[in-house]
Amino acid sequence: MFEAIAFYLFAALTIVMFTITVMTSQALYAITTMAAGMIFISAFFFILGADFLGAIQIVVYTGAVMALYAFGMMFFDTTRKVVEKRGNPQIVFVLGVLAAVLVVAIFVAPIVSNNIHALYPAHEGVGNSQAIGMVLFTKYLVPFELAAVMLLVAMIAGIVLAGKKMDKSLTLMAEEDIAKAHPQHESHHSAGGHH
Amino acid sequence: MEVTLTHYLVLSTVLFAIGLIGVMRRKNLLMLFFATEILLNATNIAFAAISHYIGDLTGQMFAFFIIAIAASEVAVGLGLLIVWYKRTGKIDLDQMNSMRG
Numbered sequence: 001m002f003e004a005i006a007f008y009l010f011a012a013l014t015i016v017m018f019t020i021t022v023m024t025s026q027a028l029y030a031i032t033t034m035a036a037g038m039i040f041i042s043a044f045f046f047i048l049g050a051d052f053l054g055a056i057q058i059v060v061y062t063g064a065v066m067a068l069y070a071f072g073m074m075f076f077d078t079t080r081k082v083v084e085k086r087g088n089p090q091i092v093f094v095l096g097v098l099a100a101v102l103v104v105a106i107f108v109a110p111i112v113s114n115n116i117h118a119l120y121p122a123h124e125g126v127g128n129s130q131a132i133g134m135v136l137f138t139k140y141l142v143p144f145e146l147a148a149v150m151l152l153v154a155m156i157a158g159i160v161l162a163g164k165k166m167d168k169s170l171t172l173m174a175e176e177d178i179a180k181a182h183p184q185h186e187s188h189h190s191a192g193g194h195h
Numbered sequence: 196m197e198v199t200l201t202h203y204l205v206l207s208t209v210l211f212a213i214g215l216i217g218v219m220r221r222k223n224l225l226m227l228f229f230a231t232e233i234l235l236n237a238t239n240i241a242f243a244a245i246s247h248y249i250g251d252l253t254g255q256m257f258a259f260f261i262i263a264i265a266a267s268e269v270a271v272g273l274g275l276l277i278v279w280y281k282r283t284g285k286i287d288l289d290q291m292n293s294m295r296g
Contacts (some may be wrong), residue, residue: 001196003198004196004197004198007198007202011206014206014210015206015209015210015213018210018213018214018233019213021217021229021230021233022213022214022216022217022220022221022229022230022233027223027225027226030226030229031229034229034232034233037233037236038236041236041239041240044203044206044240044243044244045243047198048203048243048244048246048247049247050243050246050247050255050258052255053239053243053255053258053259056259056262057239057262060262060265060266061232061236061262061265064266065232065265065266065269068269068270068273069225069228069229069269069273071273072225072273072276072277073225075277075280075281076225076280076286091219092219095215095219099211099212099215102208102211103208103212106204106207106208106241109204131252132252132255132256135252135253135256136256136259139256140256143256143260147259147260147263147264150263150264150267151263151266151267153267154266154267154268154270154271155267155270157270157271157274158270158271158273158274159274160274161271161274161275161277161278162273162274162277162278
């Protein structure tokens with residue numbers, strides 16, 4: 001009973017929050033409602049017994065990803081209204097059909113999955129975090145290490161992309177100054193022979 | 196009043212559809228990133244629910260790797276977006292046609 005009440009409450013809250021995120025024309029409303037929606041999603045993980053996943057959801061999404069977005073929004077003009085796209089009706093139609101097929105596939109999936117069995121069943125008598133550790137460091141060790149390398153690559157890429165020439169505004173500089181500031185672009189253009 | 200796997204899958208589908216609507220109607224690239232985050236979170240709910248109802252931890256493992264991928268995607272994408280904004284002063288999708296694609 002408690003589980004049902006919690007599920008419906010957080011489902012309604014999450015749907016409302018993400019609808020505001022998608023529909024609003026203010027960037028600040030979008031980022032605020034999305035942070036709230038991420039917190040509410042972690043509630044589902046706690047209901048489902050995936051405690052570690054819920055904690056990771058709060059730490060990574062509302063801690064790291066949202067902070068990164070807030071940091072990125074300092075560069076952009078957030079007070080300006082976001083202009084919406086007048087969509088191509090054919091593309092919208094095709095994507096709508098694809099979404100409908102996806103919905104059907106998701107609804108059929110539990111019927112098919114009655115035949116499958118648990119590949120790595122949860123250990124009895126241990127908590128969720130401990131069971132996660134047992135599976136993660138035995139069966140999924142190589143993907144775990146690959147994810148670590150990928151995060152390192154992403155960190156270096158973020159630092160290189162965002163941190164370079166942070167004291168200069170490339171929008172306010174003339175094209176010649178930019179070319180002077182980036183001599184490798186100049187040589188690349190002359191070597192390419194086009195442009 | 197028992198909450199079954201279908202409830203979670205319906206919720207996941209609804210959230211995924213909301214994210215898809217966002218991807219289709221947004222022109223601002225930052226707002227487009229928000230919509231992709233919603234898509235990834237919707238799949239995470241489905242993975243966690245299936246993991247719980249089948250009694251297998253594989254779904255949670257996939258959710259972890261999805262979270263890791265989302266974090267690195269945000270780092271790289273936001274870095275590229277900042278560089279683009281410094282060069283052009285705009286982050287609208289329609290104006291990114293310098294490759295004439």
